Amino acid sequence: MTRYILRRLLAMPFLVLGIVTLAFLLTSVTKGDPLTAIVSDRQMNNPEVVAAAKAKWGLDRSLPERYVIYVGNLLTGDMGTSFITRRPVAQDVLYRLPATMELVTAAMIVGATIGIGLGVLAAYFHNTVIDHAARLFALFGSSIPVFWMGLALLYIFSVQWGILPGPGRLDARATPPPMVTGFMTIDTLIAGDFRLFIDAVWHLILPAFVLGWAVAGTISRLVRANMLEVLSREFILTARAKGAGEFRVVIRHALRNTMVPTLTVIGYSFAYLLTGAVLTETIFSWPGMGSYAVDAARGLDFPAIIGVTIVGGVVFLVTNLLTDIAYVFANPRVRLG
Amino acid sequence: MNAAPPLFEVRDLRVAFGRNGVFAEAVRGVSLHVNHGEVLGIVGESGSGKSVGMLAALGLQPEGARVTGSVRFKGQELVGLPRRTLRHLRGSRIAMIFQDPLSSLNPVMTIGDQIAEAVFLHNPDMSRKAVIERATDLLALVSIPQPDRRLHQFPHEFSGGMRQRVMIAMAVANDPDLLIADEPTTALDVTVQAQIMEVLADLQARLKLGLILITHDLGVLAGHADRVAVVYAGQVVEQAGVDDLFARPGHPYTRGLIASIPDMTIERERLFSIDGTPPALGRLPVGCAFNPRCIAAQDICRQTAPVTTGAPEHTAACHFAFQTVEAAR
Ligand SMILES: Nc1ncnc2c1ncn2[C@@H]1O[C@H](COP(=O)(O)OP(=O)(O)OP(=O)(O)O)[C@@H](O)[C@H]1O
Ligand code: SF4
Ligand SMILES: [Mg+2]
Numbered sequence: 001m002t003r004y005i006l007r008r009l010l011a012m013p014f015l016v017l018g019i020v021t022l023a024f025l026l027t028s029v030t031k032g033d034p035l036t037a038i039v040s041d042r043q044m045n046n047p048e049v050v051a052a053a054k055a056k057w058g059l060d061r062s063l064p065e066r067y068v069i070y071v072g073n074l075l076t077g078d079m080g081t082s083f084i085t086r087r088p089v090a091q092d093v094l095y096r097l098p099a100t101m102e103l104v105t106a107a108m109i110v111g112a113t114i115g116i117g118l119g120v121l122a123a124y125f126h127n128t129v130i131d132h133a134a135r136l137f138a139l140f141g142s143s144i145p146v147f148w149m150g151l152a153l154l155y156i157f158s159v160q161w162g163i164l165p166g167p168g169r170l171d172a173r174a175t176p177p178p179m180v181t182g183f184m185t186i187d188t189l190i191a192g193d194f195r196l197f198i199d200a201v202w203h204l205i206l207p208a209f210v211l212g213w214a215v216a217g218t219i220s221r222l223v224r225a226n227m228l229e230v231l232s233r234e235f236i237l238t239a240r241a242k243g244a245g246e247f248r249v250v251i252r253h254a255l256r257n258t259m260v261p262t263l264t265v266i267g268y269s270f271a272y273l274l275t276g277a278v279l280t281e282t283i284f285s286w287p288g289m290g291s292y293a294v295d296a297a298r299g300l301d302f303p304a305i306i307g308v309t310i311v312g313g314v315v316f317l318v319t320n321l322l323t324d325i326a327y328v329f330a331n332p333r334v335r336l337g
Numbered sequence: 338m339n340a341a342p343p344l345f346e347v348r349d350l351r352v353a354f355g356r357n358g359v360f361a362e363a364v365r366g367v368s369l370h371v372n373h374g375e376v377l378g379i380v381g382e383s384g385s386g387k388s389v390g391m392l393a394a395l396g397l398q399p400e401g402a403r404v405t406g407s408v409r410f411k412g413q414e415l416v417g418l419p420r421r422t423l424r425h426l427r428g429s430r431i432a433m434i435f436q437d438p439l440s441s442l443n444p445v446m447t448i449g450d451q452i453a454e455a456v457f458l459h460n461p462d463m464s465r466k467a468v469i470e471r472a473t474d475l476l477a478l479v480s481i482p483q484p485d486r487r488l489h490q491f492p493h494e495f496s497g498g499m500r501q502r503v504m505i506a507m508a509v510a511n512d513p514d515l516l517i518a519d520e521p522t523t524a525l526d527v528t529v530q531a532q533i534m535e536v537l538a539d540l541q542a543r544l545k546l547g548l549i550l551i552t553h554d555l556g557v558l559a560g561h562a563d564r565v566a567v568v569y570a571g572q573v574v575e576q577a578g579v580d581d582l583f584a585r586p587g588h589p590y591t592r593g594l595i596a597s598i599p600d601m602t603i604e605r606e607r608l609f610s611i612d613g614t615p616p617a618l619g620r621l622p623v624g625c626a627f628n629p630r631c632i633a634a635q636d637i638c639r640q641t642a643p644v645t646t647g648a649p650e651h652t653a654a655c656h657f658a659f660q661t662v663e664a665a666r
Contacts, residue, residue: 233440234435234437234440234441235440235441235442235443235444237392237397237435237441238435238441238442238443238504238507239443239454240397240427241395241397241427241428241432241433242427242428242432242454242455242458242507243424243425243426243427243428243429243455243458243459244424244428244454244458245421245424246420248458253443253446256443256445256446257443257444257445259445331445
């Protein structure tokens, strides 16, 4: 198993290189003048900047040479400068990635908890009111667009009832804690400000729920189907014959046997969450990669677009690797060699 | 003599399954008992209701099954008992093992965890160390070599015979009074069947277990049971001490089963088998349930169901019970 993980880790750099190549080619092919992808319109009249950029990115060289230079720059952490923010893309991304990861992680926790919980209940009480309600909940989650749901829930819970805060990561009047991890919930704790921590969690609830709902629906359907199958297996009878209570039978024996497909779907739903985060962040003014990507796309901010593509791709690769490793741990019969 | 109640007594047990509101009985009024330390064999063809009946007796019937009748364990009525109370009996006073040891073990839990669970569920105050020690001892008890290493393995790393030993170890974890073994050797290789029977018989004698041994094979019971109940289509058609049953089978079905035991037909050209198949659930013939297959069947058999007759220690349910085939004609 260690060998399998090592092999997967060794493959990572090549996969990342693949993503970089693709992102690089797409932008160099689509854009006539690669210079405009690196230097903003305003700075075009500034010969010094243009000359520096040409030298740095080798714009007077052939495509393969430029590619080598681009990768070399990337290795030093240089992704060029964003037209819009006028800051290095790498710095922007580093600042915004944690916000997205915090949102996606929270959405994942919400989605997995609700999804597994509902799936288990729906299977145990199959063909009862509970089962039908769970099915309806899942249907809503997967058929209502994130965008619409976000606006509707924001309107109901924040504007109408005022029980949940509006957009943003913190109360507008609050002073954010110094950035350490970029996760607001963690940084507020590091800063020792518990009230700010509560505020951060409070702000996280609605966007996490909006983003997590669709995932919860998918997970609950899958867990229900698997639980139904497992609950009919003979070892469940053995557990009951041993004197195990229903809770133990359902959680320890049945649910644990559905963990392999469940973990897989949770892991792979990460891709969905990353995509969904784009819209959620826009609605909830969440300063993450999603809203950054939207701004970049709107402003044809090519360095930022490449940056976001590369980072998103890497995040995706890493979560898939983690999913596969978790898969091995959850299933003793799998021996990946 | 003021008789103490039998260890386990089933009276008029009925289990019905509903389809679209119509119920059909898979177990149709079974009565039997097991005394302390006694081995009762239950024999019958596939689908005769052996498993469903015994599971229902312990409150483990499939969802949607309707169970009526009386099941007493040491005098205590089990039918209608709250789930919680029943749960304390299961695995501690009454244990059960099943036909297929692979599907009966949880594939994602180690053997050790599964045995330990059987121990601590009924000994919540036991220390973790003591529980593991007990699990190791139990594996040794069923003759599994290197038990402390084997505890950490998963069911798929065990052979079929070894798995069934694990099931037995789990079943006797709390020194039960009654063990119900539902076809414990059917799914195993012929070569290990005898070994498993030996383990069971040995433990039964050592722990003075009341044992209900369910099987298709009357031959197995010849060497291992004290008494035998023969079931057909959800009813006990004959019940007797094992020697008496073989010497003086009272029911044509029992005679057919005896005739189909391989060892007893060595001199015959071919193995005898009872023609036909048992009735499907809810499709009982009028009269005696066995009549379409019975070589002794008469007109009365196709009209009225026979009642159970005979002395208490040997009963049979046949219009012509204890008569020879010739006499019946
Ligand atoms: N969940 C269920 N729903 C409907 N009918 C069932 C169900 N379980 C069992 N039955 C029926 O009950 C009858 C008895 O089944 P049972 O499993 O007790 O037979 P058995 O004597 O144990 O057979 P075998 O020797 O094959 O184990 C069968 O006709 C079967 O179709
Ligand atoms: S009652 Fe008739 S059909 Fe039934 S077993 Fe006896 S002889 Fe055969
Ligand atoms: Mg059976």
